[in-house]
Amino acid sequence: MRQVALVTGGGRGIGEVIARALARKGMRVAVVARTVSDIERVAAAIREEGGQALSVVCDVTRPDAIAAAVAEVQRAFGPITVLVNNAGAADSHKFLGHPDALWHRMIDANLNSVYYVTKAVVPMMVEARWGRIINIASIASKIGGKYVVAYTASKHGVLGLTRALAVELVAYNITVNAICPGYVDTPMTDRAITNIAARTRMSEVEVRATLEKLSLQNRLITPEEVAHVALMLVDDEARGITGQAINVDGGAVMF
Numbered sequence: 066m067r068q069v070a071l072v073t074g075g076g077r078g079i080g081e082v083i084a085r086a087l088a089r090k091g092m093r094v095a096v097v098a099r100t101v102s103d104i105e106r107v108a109a110a111i112r113e114e115g116g117q118a119l120s121v122v123c124d125v126t127r128p129d130a131i132a133a134a135v136a137e138v139q140r141a142f143g144p145i146t147v148l149v150n151n152a153g154a155a156d157s158h159k160f161l162g163h164p165d166a167l168w169h170r171m172i173d174a175n176l177n178s179v180y181y182v183t184k185a186v187v188p189m190m191v192e193a194r195w196g197r198i199i200n201i202a203s204i205a206s207k208i209g210g211k212y213v214v215a216y217t218a219s220k221h222g223v224l225g226l227t228r229a230l231a232v233e234l235v236a237y238n239i240t241v242n243a244i245c246p247g248y249v250d251t252p253m254t255d256r257a258i259t260n261i262a263a264r265t266r267m268s269e270v271e272v273r274a275t276l277e278k279l280s281l282q283n284r285l286i287t288p289e290e291v292a293h294v295a296l297m298l299v300d301d302e303a304r305g306i307t308g309q310a311i312n313v314d315g316g317a318v319m320f
């Protein structure tokens with residue numbers, strides 16, 4: 066069967082590389098995000114490589130928009146059997162004086178979005194009696210960090226959702242896993258570096274070097290390394306892997 070994949074946050078960074086990799090594997094891919102120019106660029110790149118792609122504008126924090134997006138993908142490509150919940154946001158603030166709006170924004174973007182999109186897509190996988198759900202979590206799903214209370218709580222939540230759902234969906238041949246990257250070389254990390262440099266006396270070069278040192282390998286992870294694990298998880302031979310949280314972090318976290 067030719068699989069249909071939906072990748073949230075497919076317009077840039079990790080999501081773009083995963084979307085393109087799944088298309089190269091022969092899947093029809095729906096590239097979902099809010100910025101039209103980004104998703105159209107990625108979909109066009111997939112088509113240029115001979116693949117099939119659909120760009121779908123959707124804010125994954127809005128259930129109504131998700132319902133419309135999922136229906137559009139199903140009409141164009143058929144039932145979705147591979148879901149990559151990758152869209153996310155990472156803003157930081159110290160806990161003293163933490164803005165409530167920031168808390169809600171992080172929970173919405175990183176956790177509620179995964180809940181809503183998965184809820185909209187899972188019935189198709191249950192019907193197909195086959196599915197792959199891959200949640201792009203973070204090492205912040207496993208450890209705490211300074212100034213990232215909201216992001217950390219949201220990503221810990223993604224891990225809880227992953228594990229509970231793996232148990233509930235096992236009877237339908239649906240696997241549910243999380244990938245937990247350390248700092249990845251993407252626009253999100255570029256923004257984090259700029260923000261940290263603006264708040265400290267460090268230059269952007271120094272901040273980048275500090276983030277690199279968080280990995281035992283003294284480097285940032287590439288989006289391709291994260292995509293490699295996602296590709297592995299969609300294979301039929303990966304059917305025994307479910308409820309897992311796989312770190313891609315140069316050995317920074319060992320559980």
Ligand code: NDP
Binds near residue numbers: 098152203251
């Ligand atoms: P980027 O900021 O580079 O890309 C994020 C993507 O998500 C964009 O396409 C963005 O598009 C989309 N997105 C964000 N919010 C929404 C929304 N509400 N609705 C729809 N799409 C949305 O991030 P990365 O590629 O670096 O990160 C991808 C995932 O990996 C995130 O979940 C992140 O938390 C996680 N991660 C990243 C790490 C890193 O170091 N970069 C480390 C560990 C985990 P648009 O704004 O146009 O909607």
